[in-house]
Amino acid sequence: MPLGIDVGGTKIAYGEVENGKIIWKRQMPTPQTAEDIIDVLVDLIENYTGDSVGIGIPGQVKDGVVLFTPNIPLTGINLAHTLHSKTGKHIYVENDANAFLIAEARWGVAKGYKHIIGITLGTGIGGAIMLNGQIWQGAHGAGAEFGHMAVMEDGPMCGCGSRGCIEAIASPRSIEKWAEVEKHNGMPTAMERISMVDIMKLKDTDTLAKIAYERFVRYIGMAVANLANLFDPEVIVFGGSGVLSWDTWQKDAYAIYTRRVLPSLKGKIPWLKAHFSNNAGIIGAAALAI
Numbered sequence: 118m119p120l121g122i123d124v125g126g127t128k129i130a131y132g133e134v135e136n137g138k139i140i141w142k143r144q145m146p147t148p149q150t151a152e153d154i155i156d157v158l159v160d161l162i163e164n165y166t167g168d169s170v171g172i173g174i175p176g177q178v179k180d181g182v183v184l185f186t187p188n189i190p191l192t193g194i195n196l197a198h199t200l201h202s203k204t205g206k207h208i209y210v211e212n213d214a215n216a217f218l219i220a221e222a223r224w225g226v227a228k229g230y231k232h233i234i235g236i237t238l239g240t241g242i243g244g245a246i247m248l249n250g251q252i253w254q255g256a257h258g259a260g261a262e263f264g265h266m267a268v269m270e271d272g273p274m275c276g277c278g279s280r281g282c283i284e285a286i287a288s289p290r291s292i293e294k295w296a297e298v299e300k301h302n303g304m305p306t307a308m309e310r311i312s313m314v315d316i317m318k319l320k321d322t323d324t325l326a327k328i329a330y331e332r333f334v335r336y337i338g339m340a341v342a343n344l345a346n347l348f349d350p351e352v353i354v355f356g357g358s359g360v361l362s363w364d365t366w367q368k369d370a371y372a373i374y375t376r377r378v379l380p381s382l383k384g385k386i387p388w389l390k391a392h393f394s395n396n397a398g399i400i401g402a403a404a405l406a407i
């Protein structure tokens with residue numbers, strides 16, 4: 118059974134996975150330095166009796182090397198090689214959105230498909246591309262950074278340094294930030310603290326919630342139509358915390374998407390809700406190591 122390790126900005130979650138099911142799992146806080154993170158990883162890999170280890174990283178990864186990860190001090194480290202030389206085990210390191218899509222293709226809703234687009238809606242917007250059953254890493258490990266598609270000239274600043282990226286407009290966190298500013302500017306609302314959960318709940322009765330909700334579905338629909346027109350996948354899989362309210366927003370975003378997608382693709386590409394939500398990071402990481 119492979120060991121899956123999900124290295125996040127605040128915690129490292131890990132466990133053994135068999136056929137897409139967690140057998141056991143644990144977690145610990147992410148240490149502050151690269152040296153300490155590697156020590157912790159070596160320790161837990163040495164305590165694992167199997168041979169295959171998959172590691173998901175929120176950042177750009179190519180051939181086992183972490184090229185860029187903004188929230189964890191591992192940028193520039195050949196993590197697969199380092200951990201292999203210290204433990205002797207097989208180590209597979211990938212971007213966490215790629216790991217998510219591999220897990221959905223192997224054990225989840227996208228089983229049996231070969232051309233798949235994956236989108237994760239969370240703090241940011243992540244993406245993954247599978248063509249002919251293979252993940253596309255890109256020439257520099259930055260393939261499928263869908264969050265940074267520019268969709269608004271002079272739009273909000275994005276963490277990447279550009280403006281108007283879809284992540285800076287329509288990630289659940291960006292929608293909340295935008296609504297906070299609108300509330301401050303006097304837009305009527307009953308929401309005391311703005312949250313995506315309340316925006317979804319109050320969208321039919323609250324002025325600000327309605328406008329924030331419409332902004333979310335409009336930009337998601339438009340961005341996903343761009344992806345469909347680019348890749349013509351068999352299916353598009355959505356994951357991340359944003360799919361907790363899938364039943365609320367999916368139809369409205371899909372209607373916008375349908376207006377934007379090429380005529381030859383209309384109605385042909387189903388949107389699927391990810392099978393894995395809890396433990397998706399560990400399961401995705403484990404899927405790398407099969």
Ligand SMILES: [Zn+2]
Nearest residue numbers: 265275277282
């Ligand atoms: Zn960006």
